[in-house]
Amino acid sequence: MSTKGIDKVVPSATDAVADIEAGSSLAVGGFGLVGIPWIVIDALLEQGADDLTVVSNNCGVDGAGLGLLLEARRITRVIASYVGENKEFARQYLSGELTVELTPQGTLAERLRAGGAGVGAFYTPTGVGTMVAEGGLPWRYHPDGTVALASEPKEVRTFHGTEMVLEESIVTDVALVRAAKVDRAGNCVFHASARNFNIPAAMAGRLTIVEAEEVVEIGEIDPDDVHLPGVFVQRIVELTPEQAHEKDIEKRTTRPREEVPA
DSSP states (O other), rough: OOOOOOOOOOOHHHHHHHTOTOOEEEEEETTTTTOOOHHHHHHHHOOOSEEEEESSSSSOOBBBTHHHHHHOOOEEEEESSOOTOOOHHHHHHTTTSSSEEEEOOHHHHHHHHHHHTTEEEEETTTTSHHHHHHHHHHEEEOOSSEEEEEEOOOOEEEEEEEEEEEEEOEEEEEEEEEEEEEEOOOOOEEOGHHHHHHHHHHHHHEEEEEEEEEEEESSSSOGGGGGGGGGGOEEEOOOOHHHHHHOOOOOOOOOOOOOOOO
């Protein structure tokens, strides 16, 4: 099939998120602050959509990434693997302002990948014998600290002598991801650990928006180097060099520089 004429690059991040509606579900790539779609998140913050369900490994940190949407009260439900370094995330969850479905990290990644692959559910040994399988995980609290909503028990079966729990896949209305290099057809290359959640998140979205640090012409990425095929991508936001280098870290840890003998 000819790729002539294919160009998924949109004019701006503002245009890319303009039609995201209130109440939408979002799969968001990244791990901590590594590989998160900084610019598209900022555009969504300005756009104004609220009552969002976010599926992501974590919810950013205070004052950065998804933490900005959280602080603006734009997120009402989060499916994540951990609370992380975000104090506001923990406060909203424990005070009953936010519904949080905590999910084992590998299970979360596979739920997203399975959704993108058209798999409705799968069995995994992760969580068997815990509240993940047996139910009772607090998803939302009352302001007084009592549990308002808890997880339901899940089906457990034995395969090859091992008990496994049934986990449903995840498909979201929109996916927001960041890639190091993208061609105009949407074929993506991710840098190092930014591959972790960006690929399954991109697969899970019915509409996937990729912010690209570098956009190249179709054919400039060797097929063997493609991490995510363009079939999963609908919109590309080309970042400026300044935006592409706008990357923070969660916590800087250093040790004193050792003096080297002359």
